[in-house]
Amino acid sequence: MPEFPADSVGLVTPQTAHFDDPLDLACGKTLPAYDLVYETYGTLNAERTNAVLICHALSGHHHAAGFHEADDRKPGWWDAHIGPGKSIDTNHFFVVSLNNLGGCHGSTGPVSENPATGRQWGPDFPMMTVGDWVHSQARLADRLGIERFAAVIGGSLGGMQVLQWALSYPERIANAAVIAATPKLSAQNIAFNEVARQAIRSDPDFHDGWYNEHGKVPRRGLKLARMVGHITYLSEDAMGSKFGRDLRSEDLNFGYGVEFQVESYLRHQGDTFSSSFDANTYLLMTKALDYFDPAAVHGGVLAKAVKPARCPFLVVSFTSDWRFPPSRSRELANALIRAGKSVSYVNIASPHGHDAFLLPEPRYQAVFAAFMSRAARELGLEERS
Amino acid sequence: MPEFPADSVGLVTPQTAHFDDPLDLACGKTLPAYDLVYETYGTLNAERTNAVLICHALSGHHHAAGFHEADDRKPGWWDAHIGPGKSIDTNHFFVVSLNNLGGCHGSTGPVSENPATGRQWGPDFPMMTVGDWVHSQARLADRLGIERFAAVIGGSLGGMQVLQWALSYPERIANAAVIAATPKLSAQNIAFNEVARQAIRSDPDFHDGWYNEHGKVPRRGLKLARMVGHITYLSEDAMGSKFGRDLRSEDLNFGYGVEFQVESYLRHQGDTFSSSFDANTYLLMTKALDYFDPAAVHGGVLAKAVKPARCPFLVVSFTSDWRFPPSRSRELANALIRAGKSVSYVNIASPHGHDAFLLPEPRYQAVFAAFMSRAARELGLEERS
Numbered sequence: 001m002p003e004f005p006a007d008s009v010g011l012v013t014p015q016t017a018h019f020d021d022p023l024d025l026a027c028g029k030t031l032p033a034y035d036l037v038y039e040t041y042g043t044l045n046a047e048r049t050n051a052v053l054i055c056h057a058l059s060g061h062h063h064a065a066g067f068h069e070a071d072d073r074k075p076g077w078w079d080a081h082i083g084p085g086k087s088i089d090t091n092h093f094f095v096v097s098l099n100n101l102g103g104c105h106g107s108t109g110p111v112s113e114n115p116a117t118g119r120q121w122g123p124d125f126p127m128m129t130v131g132d133w134v135h136s137q138a139r140l141a142d143r144l145g146i147e148r149f150a151a152v153i154g155g156s157l158g159g160m161q162v163l164q165w166a167l168s169y170p171e172r173i174a175n176a177a178v179i180a181a182t183p184k185l186s187a188q189n190i191a192f193n194e195v196a197r198q199a200i201r202s203d204p205d206f207h208d209g210w211y212n213e214h215g216k217v218p219r220r221g222l223k224l225a226r227m228v229g230h231i232t233y234l235s236e237d238a239m240g241s242k243f244g245r246d247l248r249s250e251d252l253n254f255g256y257g258v259e260f261q262v263e264s265y266l267r268h269q270g271d272t273f274s275s276s277f278d279a280n281t282y283l284l285m286t287k288a289l290d291y292f293d294p295a296a297v298h299g300g301v302l303a304k305a306v307k308p309a310r311c312p313f314l315v316v317s318f319t320s321d322w323r324f325p326p327s328r329s330r331e332l333a334n335a336l337i338r339a340g341k342s343v344s345y346v347n348i349a350s351p352h353g354h355d356a357f358l359l360p361e362p363r364y365q366a367v368f369a370a371f372m373s374r375a376a377r378e379l380g381l382e383e384r385s
Numbered sequence: 386m387p388e389f390p391a392d393s394v395g396l397v398t399p400q401t402a403h404f405d406d407p408l409d410l411a412c413g414k415t416l417p418a419y420d421l422v423y424e425t426y427g428t429l430n431a432e433r434t435n436a437v438l439i440c441h442a443l444s445g446h447h448h449a450a451g452f453h454e455a456d457d458r459k460p461g462w463w464d465a466h467i468g469p470g471k472s473i474d475t476n477h478f479f480v481v482s483l484n485n486l487g488g489c490h491g492s493t494g495p496v497s498e499n500p501a502t503g504r505q506w507g508p509d510f511p512m513m514t515v516g517d518w519v520h521s522q523a524r525l526a527d528r529l530g531i532e533r534f535a536a537v538i539g540g541s542l543g544g545m546q547v548l549q550w551a552l553s554y555p556e557r558i559a560n561a562a563v564i565a566a567t568p569k570l571s572a573q574n575i576a577f578n579e580v581a582r583q584a585i586r587s588d589p590d591f592h593d594g595w596y597n598e599h600g601k602v603p604r605r606g607l608k609l610a611r612m613v614g615h616i617t618y619l620s621e622d623a624m625g626s627k628f629g630r631d632l633r634s635e636d637l638n639f640g641y642g643v644e645f646q647v648e649s650y651l652r653h654q655g656d657t658f659s660s661s662f663d664a665n666t667y668l669l670m671t672k673a674l675d676y677f678d679p680a681a682v683h684g685g686v687l688a689k690a691v692k693p694a695r696c697p698f699l700v701v702s703f704t705s706d707w708r709f710p711p712s713r714s715r716e717l718a719n720a721l722i723r724a725g726k727s728v729s730y731v732n733i734a735s736p737h738g739h740d741a742f743l744l745p746e747p748r749y750q751a752v753f754a755a756f757m758s759r760a761a762r763e764l765g766l767e768e769r770s
Contacts, residue, residue, distance in 0.1 A: 027639035127639040187624040187647040188616060194648045195612045198655075201641060202605040204589050220587040224609065227580045231573060239572040245678060252676060254412035254512040256586060256668065260675065262572040263579045270583075283641065290645065291637060293630065 007083045008075065009041040009066035009090055014106060017143050023101075023136060026291075029126040032115060036140050037106030038062050038098035041082060042090035044144070050381050051146040052088055053137060054078065054097040055154030055161035058229070058285045059277060061105035064097040078155075080360040087368035092376040093150060101136050102128040102284045110280035111212070123209025123280055130157075130292045134164045138172065150379050151175040151372065155357035156324065157285065160292045163332070166309040167294055175375045177314040177368070180321055180357035182328035183302050183335070184293040189323070192232055193286040196225035200279050209280050218279045223270030225282060230269050235320035235353030295335075302335035312342040314371040316364065318356035319349050344371065392468045393460060394426040394451035394475055399491060402528050408486075408521060411676075414511040417500060421525050422491030423447050423483035426467060427475035429529070435766050436531040437473055438522060439463065439482040440539030440546035443614070443670045444662060446490035449482040465745040472753035477761040478535060486521050487513040487669045495665035496597065508594025508665055515542075515677045519549045523557065535764050536560040536757065540742035541709065542670065545677045548717070551694040552679055560760045562699040562753070565706055565742035567713035568687050568720070569678040574708070577617055578671040581610035585664050594665050603664045608655030610667060615654050620705035620738030680720075687720035697727035699756040701749065703741035704734050729756065 004010045016035050023031040039062050044051060054064050056077075065082035067075055081087045082095055099107040102125060110125040117124075141149065152165045152173050159181025166176045185193070200206060203221030207214045234242070243262035258264045298304035313336055317329035326347045333345035348364045350356040356364070389395045401420050408416040424447050429436060439449050441462075450467035452460055466472045467480055484492040487510060495510040502509075526534065537550045537558050544566025551561045570578070585591060588606030592599045619627070628647040643649045683689035698721055702714035711732045718730035733749045735741040741749070 184630065186621060187628040187630065187645070188619075188621040190630070190645050191612075191616045191624060191647050191651055194645075194651055195609060195616070197641060198612065198652070199584065199609055202609070224580060224584055224587070227576075227583065228613065231576045231580070234573075236571060236573040239576060243572040245569060245572065245575070245681075254672075256582060256672075260572070260575050260579075262576050266576055266579055267583070287639075287641075296630075 004067060007085050008079065009083050011070065012039050012041065012063075012066040012068065012076075014039050014062055014068075016106065017140055019139055019143075021139075023132070023139075025126050025132045026129040027127040031101065031108070031126060034101060034108035034136070035106070035112075036098050036101070036108075036136060038096055038140065039064065039066075039076075041065050041095040041097075042093050044094040044146070045381070048145055048147065049150060049379055050092060050094050051141070051144070051149050052093045052095045053141070053149050053152045053165075054082070054095060055133075055137070055152065055158035056097070056100065057154070057156035057158045058289065059273070059282070060158065061103060062097050062099040062107075063105075065095070077358065080358065081365070081368060087365050087372055088153065089369070089372060089376070092381045093372070096140070096144065096146075098137065098140060100128070100133045102281055102288075104278035104281040109278070110209075110284070111278050120212055122212065125280060125284065128284055128288055130160045130164045130288055131168060133161055133288070134168050137161070137165075138169055141172070148172045148174055150381070151177060151375055153177040153179070154181070155179040156181055156354065157289055160289075163294065163306075164292075166311055166313070167306065170308050170310040173311050174379060175314070175371070176309070176311050177316070177371060178329075178332065179316045180318060180324055180329075180354055181332070182324040183295060183332045185290055190290050192228060193290055195228055196286055197283055199224035199228070200283060206279065211279065217274070219274040222274035222277060222279055222282065223267075226273035227266045227270040230266055232323045233354045235322060235351060237320060238352050241351070302331065303338035306335055306339045306341065309336070309339070309341055313344070314367070315343060315345045316357070316367065317347050318352070318354070319347060320351050321354045321356060323354040389452060392470050393464065394468050396455065397424050397426065397448075397451040397453065397461075399424050399447055399453075401491065402525055404524055404528075406524075408517070408524075410511050410517045411514040412512045416486065416493070416511060419486060419493035419521070420491070420497075421483050421486070421493075421521060423481055423525065424449065424451075424461075426450050426480040426482075427478050429479040429531075430766070433530055433532065434535060434764050435477060435479050436526070436529070436534050437478045437480045438526070438534050438537045438550075439467070439473075439480060440518075440522070440537065440543035441482070441485065442539070442541035442543045443674065444658070444667070445543065446488060447482050447484040447492075448490075450480070462743065465743065466750070466753060472750050472757055473538065474754070474757065474761070477766045478757070481525070481529065481531070483522065483525060485513070485518045487666055487673075489663035489666040494663070495594075495669070496663050505597055507597065510665060510669065513669055513673055515545045515549045515673055516553065518546055518673070519553050522546070522550075523554055526557065533557045533559055535766070536562060536760055538562040538564070539566070540564040541566055541739065542674055545674075548679065548691075551696055551698070552691065555693050555695040558696050559764060560699070560756070561694070561696050562701070562756060563714075563717065564701040565703060565709055565714075565739055566717070567709040568680060568717045570675055575675050577613060578675055580613055581671055582668055584609035584613070585668060591664065596664065602659070604659040607659035607662060607664055607667065608652075611658040612651045612655040615651055617708045618739045620707060620736060622705060623737050623740075626736070687716065688723035691720055691724045691726065694721070694724070694726055698729070699752070700728060700730045701742070701752065702732050703737070703739070704732060705736050706739045706741060708739040
């Protein structure tokens with residue numbers, strides 16, 4: 001018998017929902033049919049009022065909590081916050097976590113077959129937006145018989161989906177938790193994404209996106225993209241205290257092998273990622289980030305854009321996050337306040353940069369748990385344990 | 386007759402000094418013979434007491450001021466600060482500006498011939514350190530009959546050379562101006578350099594550094610390296626106010642062509658650089674940055690490392706510089722104070738990020754000019770105009 005921690009959701013099995021109704025996309029194209037891979041943790045109550053949707057970030061997927069195999073060394077990516085007694089308490093909530101369209105972990109994306117050609121979609125896979133994802137997630141909710149989510153929750157790009165839920169389906173979301181996100185990318189954010197895209201697209205093994213048909217993987221480009229990404233996920237201080245200027249060996253070798261620990265870390269992160277993630281998916285996800293800007297059609301006035309929202313918001317930022325710094329979360333919180341919405345904004349002291357949203361930090365956990373407890377109480381959810 | 390601005394040094398011609406005495410390097414190797422390309426502005430006085438040395442940064446060179454041709458559209462890279470009546474006033478000072486060893490603008494470097502093989506040095510060119518450069522610069526001073534510089538001045542990597550001058554040749558430097566620099570790179574700084582290096586070295590056209598012999602240039606890698614660099618040279622605010630989220634055309638095109646202005650800017654910067662700069666030089670310059678850490682041999686105590694310095698220092702930082710932020714300059718200034726040195730530290734309000742050290746900014750110019758005027762007065766330099 002596998003022994004999982006008492007606060008783990010334990011062994012989980014991904015499921016697949018197939019959709020035959022075409023999905024019209026913001027780019028003007030239509031996805032004729034598609035699969036969404038998802039996991040659930042906890043039990044949907046009879047009234048179907050206790051469902052929570054988890055939206056994933058740039059390189060995330062459906063496996064947010066628990067273990068796929070008894071001997072898995074690592075749990076899902078948000079296991080710190082999902083489980084019995086955790087912030088998103090599976091004693092109260094039925095948690096749904098999916099892989100977004102365009103992803104490379106089972107949901108329909110560039111590595112899936114294009115029914116029109118019988119080939120992989122590859123670079124022909126249509127561009128996705130945060131709005132498209134939210135529509136597809138709403139269809140998954142329909143399929144699961146969930147009329148209204150008790151909460152929609154996400155960090156980073158996931159937080160953008162949460163905000164979009166509150167605007168696209170205000171009647172279907174009871175609470176929104178937008179964590180380490182931004183209402184739109186800055187020019188610098190876009191610049192970093194563009195470097196990542198150029199790294200991938202200029203890799204000779206990219207073959208205009210048809211690398212799989214050429215039996216190639218643009219590993220060099222993916223590695224560089226991930227290395228750049230990692231620099232923006234960690235704070236300067238976190239990098240400094242983790243690696244400082246520590247050398248791998250005793251002395252400088254005056255060559256281009258690894259000399260400093262931080263070089264070794266980045267190369268390892270890049271190598272691991274480049275052998276597991278699809279390049280077309282990475283491109284598409286960075287574009288979805290760049291495009292997100294709900295205020296754009298409201299003359300740039302975010303307080304106007306958020307008018308449709310009805311639910312209470314929890315907005316969380318982290319002091320050392322320089323990818324989406326606290327000022328971006330404050331921008332959102334202020335717009336919500338100006339629009340007369342209910343919003344709690346908390347800036348959590350953390351040295352871990354953008355990555356802090358993934359980690360357990362007592363004050364973060366306390367704030368998060370309190371928001372979810374209130375949600376559970378107000379929705380009349382009973383503790384099942 | 387060419388018409389240059391009244392405060393320009395006008396038409397200048399680079400000169401070459403050849404050295405036959407071998408130079409022992411920190412890496413353990415010896416450079417048997419070498420050329421240094423340099424320019425001078427102003428006139429060396431009879432006492433040879435008015436010489437100022439300019440040290441260049443990562444992608445810099447000897448052409449700091451004036452024009453090479455009558456119809457040059459752009460003057461040298463530091464023309465804003467060098468000329469008659471400017472901060473480094475050529476009415477008082479005789480300015481020497483060189484291309485460092487390992488460079489690709491005329492001084493001996495990877496594109497020069499290796500006398501031992503008759504081939505280009507290429508990747509066999511020995512690794513240079515800031516200390517090596519300073520030694521080679523001292524030999525150039527000998528050649529020019531300059532016993533002691535009235536000032537040694539530089540920004541960024543140039544500022545590190547200035548600091549090293551004060552430690553290696555305290556009796557040969559009367560004043561030191563260390564601008565937008567740092568006493569050592571942070572882990573994050575090294576991480577950005579490592580991404581740049583990996584971009585270049587993983588370009589299939591790099592050929593282990595022998596690209597010229599293969600008739601290739603690792604343009605893709607150089608372009609990516611420069612794009613990453615540019616993000617760190619500009620402040621987030623400068624990028625925001627320069628580009629914001631402005632689109633190139635009216636609408637999103639949902640493709641991977643240029644959509645946002647910032648993408649266009651970065652690609653252009655990268656393309657221009659990749660067709661003019663040598664990849665091996667870029668690698669070498671980033672390593673010289675990484676290695677610089679005068680405190681390392683003093684247990685990390687900078688105040689001990691700076692003990693040998695005798696000259697007054699001007700230390701300048703810029704509020705929005707996030708590559709080498711004000712805290713790094715303060716670290717140097719505090720160490721100098723702790724060591725009992727004379728130091729003026731100024732943090733200049735500027736929105737332009739690291740690039741601010743290249744630009745004219747009234748308060749920066751005033752501080753810089755005041756420091757140089759005091760130097761001129763104390764050295765008894767007469768105005769020649």
